[in-house]
Amino acid sequence: xxxxxxxxxxxxxxxxxxxxxxxxxLARRRDIDxxxxxxxxxxxxxxxxxxxMPGGFIGVDVFFVISGFLIGGIxxxxxxxxxxxxxxxxxxxxxxxxxxxxxxxxxxxALGWIVLLPVPFVNFAKSSIAATxxxxxxxxxxxxxxxxxxxxxxxxxxxxxxxxVEEQFYLFFPLGLLALVKVAPxxxxxxxxxxxxxxxxxxEHYLYHSADKTFYFxxxxxxxxxxxxxxxxxxxxxxxxxxxxxxxxxxxxxLIIWALIFYRPGTPFPGMNALLPCGxxxxxxxxxxxxxxxxxxxxxxxxxxxxxxxxxxxxxWHWPIIVLLREAMPVVEFTPIQGIAIxxxxxxxxxxxxxFIEKPFRKGFSRKAIFSAATASxxxxxxxxxxxxxxxxxxxxxxxxxxxxxxxxxxxxHVGREYGTCxxxxxxxxxxxxxxxxxxxxxTQPNVALVGDSHAGHLLWGLRNSLPExxxxxxxxxxxxxxxxPRALDKIHCARLWHFAxxxxxxxxxxxxxxxxxxxxxxxxxxxxxxxxxxxxxGQRVVLVGPVLRYKTSAPKLLALALLRGDxxxxxxxxxxSASKVDNDxxxxxxxxxxxxxxxxxxxxxxxxxxxxxxxxxxxxxxxxLTDEGSLAVGKAMKAVLQSxxxxxxxxxxxxxxxxSRH
Numbered sequence: 001x002x003x004x005x006x007x008x009x010x011x012x013x014x015x016x017x018x019x020x021x022x023x024x025x026l027a028r029r030r031d032i033d034x035x036x037x038x039x040x041x042x043x044x045x046x047x048x049x050x051x052x053m054p055g056g057f058i059g060v061d062v063f064f065v066i067s068g069f070l071i072g073g074i075x076x077x078x079x080x081x082x083x084x085x086x087x088x089x090x091x092x093x094x095x096x097x098x099x100x101x102x103x104x105x106x107x108x109x110a111l112g113w114i115v116l117l118p119v120p121f122v123n124f125a126k127s128s129i130a131a132t133x134x135x136x137x138x139x140x141x142x143x144x145x146x147x148x149x150x151x152x153x154x155x156x157x158x159x160x161x162x163x164x165v166e167e168q169f170y171l172f173f174p175l176g177l178l179a180l181v182k183v184a185p186x187x188x189x190x191x192x193x194x195x196x197x198x199x200x201x202x203x204e205h206y207l208y209h210s211a212d213k214t215f216y217f218x219x220x221x222x223x224x225x226x227x228x229x230x231x232x233x234x235x236x237x238x239x240x241x242x243x244x245x246x247x248x249x250x251x252x253x254x255l256i257i258w259a260l261i262f263y264r265p266g267t268p269f270p271g272m273n274a275l276l277p278c279g280x281x282x283x284x285x286x287x288x289x290x291x292x293x294x295x296x297x298x299x300x301x302x303x304x305x306x307x308x309x310x311x312x313x314x315x316x317w318h319w320p321i322i323v324l325l326r327e328a329m330p331v332v333e334f335t336p337i338q339g340i341a342i343x344x345x346x347x348x349x350x351x352x353x354x355x356f357i358e359k360p361f362r363k364g365f366s367r368k369a370i371f372s373a374a375t376a377s378x379x380x381x382x383x384x385x386x387x388x389x390x391x392x393x394x395x396x397x398x399x400x401x402x403x404x405x406x407x408x409x410x411x412x413x414h415v416g417r418e419y420g421t422c423x424x425x426x427x428x429x430x431x432x433x434x435x436x437x438x439x440x441x442x443x444t445q446p447n448v449a450l451v452g453d454s455h456a457g458h459l460l461w462g463l464r465n466s467l468p469e470x471x472x473x474x475x476x477x478x479x480x481x482x483x484x485x486p487r488a489l490d491k492i493h494c495a496r497l498w499h500f501a502x503x504x505x506x507x508x509x510x511x512x513x514x515x516x517x518x519x520x521x522x523x524x525x526x527x528x529x530x531x532x533x534x535x536x537x538x539g540q541r542v543v544l545v546g547p548v549l550r551y552k553t554s555a556p557k558l559l560a561l562a563l564l565r566g567d568x569x570x571x572x573x574x575x576x577x578s579a580s581k582v583d584n585d586x587x588x589x590x591x592x593x594x595x596x597x598x599x600x601x602x603x604x605x606x607x608x609x610x611x612x613x614x615x616x617x618x619x620x621x622x623x624x625x626l627t628d629e630g631s632l633a634v635g636k637a638m639k640a641v642l643q644s645x646x647x648x649x650x651x652x653x654x655x656x657x658x659x660x661s662r663h
Contacts (some may be wrong), residue, residue: 030068031288031310034299035281039063040311042260044318044346046337047159055263058277060162061257062223063315067166067283068228074350075174076188076232079181088172091367093170094374096312099164099361100353102377104316108156108324109384115328117402118393119409120154127157130164132381132495134171138162141216151516154327154557158318161216168218169225190234196230199223204271208492214270221270224278231286232636235555239290249295252283261522307347313358314350321346330561332574402564404616408556413461413619424456424475424497426502441509442471446646449511449540451501452518453533454478455548457516458626459570462635467642473511482518484530502531507538513645517600519624522578525585532593543645544593548588548624548634549609552574555620559611571611576623596641603637604630 046056065183105128112124123143130139139162180188204218207211212513214220239245259277267273288296298304307314309582326332334342361370395403400600422438443448450456450463454601457476464472479493484502506514514535520523528544535542550575551558558571583601590597604610609634610619619630626634 002606005223008020021511023509029288030300030305031296032070032285032299033305033311034296034301035062035066035284035308035310036501037304037307038256038299039066040318041307041610044343047319047322048334048342050265050429052339053260054265055260055267055279057265058256058259058263058274061161061274062281063225064166064221065228065278065285066603067227069231069282069285070228071170071173072177072229073232075177076181078177079174080185082183084174087367089174091370093167093368095361096309096358097167098374099357100313100316101131101160101380103357104320107159108320109388111320111324112156113394113397115324116154116156116393117327117398117406117409117557118555119392119394119406120327124156126392127155127160128380129385130379131157131160132385134164134167137161137216137218139164141212154323158319158323164322165216165218165221166225169222173225179240187458191231192226196223196226199226200272200275203274206477207268207271211268224270224274225285226284227278227282229287231282235289236286237290239287240310242291244295245287245290246295248283249287249293249345252287255280255283258468271334276430279623288379296629302379310350311355312346317349317353318346321349326553327420327557330558330570330574338552341371354573355422390511394458394558398560399562402560402615405556405563405618406560408618408621408627409554411556411627413621422455422474423478423586424480439473439505441473445469445471445472445511446512448472448642448646449475449506450512450515450517451475451506452516453480454625456515456517456545457520459515459545459634459638460631461628462626462631462633463515463638464635464644466635466639470642470646475505479483481524481527482516483527485535502534506535506540511540511641511658514540514545515543515545515642519626520547520582520586521583522585525582525589527594528589529588532589532595536593536595541645541648542593542595543598543639543641544590545596545598546583546584546600547579548626548630549580549604549620551620551623552576555611556618556622559618568611572609575609596645597637598641600634603634647660 034415037413037445039059041059042056044056045053046059050056075084075089077605078089108124108424109128116124127136127139127143130136130286136157137618140155140158143155163494175189180191180545184191199221200217200223202224203214206220238247240246253314256275259273263269263273284299285296287293288299297520321413325334325342331338333383395406398406446469448463450460455475457474457478460472460474460476463470477497480497483495483498514530516528516535520528532544533541556570559576562568562570580603587597587599604619612618612631613633615629617627617629619627621627621635
């Protein structure tokens, strides 16, 4: 396609895009800077306190659309006109992205040496290597599969997953588009439209099969960037009419605001739900490309433009500030005054990064100097990260007792070793679940089914050691709350597990006892009574177990800080009092349904809450899950109840009595 062809296609479009798609070749669009502010501020507020702006996470998706529009326009016009230089393109990306990113990583590494405990510091070091190599999205997707890390992991660089997606897009998109324009110039728009649709459909499909991969991977996020590019390829010429232009911009803003208010962290995302914020951003950009609107005038106000200008640096620093403050204070939820102070501190940090790092590197220094400095800096950061990993985060920074307690932040124990095998996880494809030998029944011992999520699984070690004469069969799904109606569950593999459990396995096999336990909360309580009735209708005898002690953040971290400061009240101040109400609610259900009840909370907190075992190990290794020591404490306390219930079956009584006489 030659310059004549591009003039034929884009003459009207170039005129109407007079404020440009390239920050280098055409005038900067103030409304897009304002749209960046509308993206980054909700993200920041959401991360300070989710309840203040529950849908704030959609700001990342707005960023993706903006990037697709700007970068797509630069590459397409250059490729179509034959003037595009891949070296120039990568040089500009290097200048914009790498200096602020590398400076942030160094800053967090220095602060982390002071604030972060060894295990979180190692996790940070690993993520710093991934962020430096532009693969942090792949790193965090892999890391998120470790269910036991959810309550304990400290991830100051978690937000760089979106940079990984964008950087991978910048790597592959120009090469693909150059080839497309050269090989199939007449079909470029149609092929890009097809690729956008395919990515969106794939995002929706895999959202319910592999949620983590869908969230983090470029192929299922690419449609958001390509949607911005489609504005360049299919300019909505109806926007040349002021009335339609105003309507489109207002609709776009309404869609974004709707998502900010009504979306929640539990909203299935990205998939089709991402169409609202992405479509809203696309409408605002498209309308503003043809002239001013009321929305573009608001977004072009100086405060919004200022935040937009520093948005990249602000985004880089906002999350590390929050994470490090939470670790240093410690605190789970910031007060409004603290939140405002953090917001202002983040803006100040973003401005300093933009002024002293972003701006100088965008225009100064030669290409050779930029590439050389980027290579040397990346190599240095990788070496530093590997050194921190190799030395286990330098635990010698802390007293031995503190480091020993903090080591439980990477705890797995016997419970962890069962994860993904006999303890099915909703992150795995259910077809891979091996029923044998996990669900095999004994012909010589009493059979007790342990049914529930990870809060049933963490009882297994203690029960098996307290009652070795009993065959405990784990019907357990980690991160899979038990439910009679699988269709009500978001995770399709969890739905398959509980469909199998309640409609086949527990119906077809008689157990001497079924122990039902889960991470009950105020919402889950409503599902307990129907499950108990259903199990009893199958001929099963049920023992109901209540919630364990809950912390508002990771127990080993709190206990390590308490030991470091010589003040055990630090950990106690982070008890989640909601567990007491849930315990009372579940106890009432057990009484109504006439089934035995075991209060794990009473076991752990009578008269005082047990936090550290006699050998110095914590009772819990994250916010709720029991260590082997904690499991054993609960298992020993449950022994009498289970023996009493099992003794009601005469055929089992003799075996229990004989077994007990041997011990």
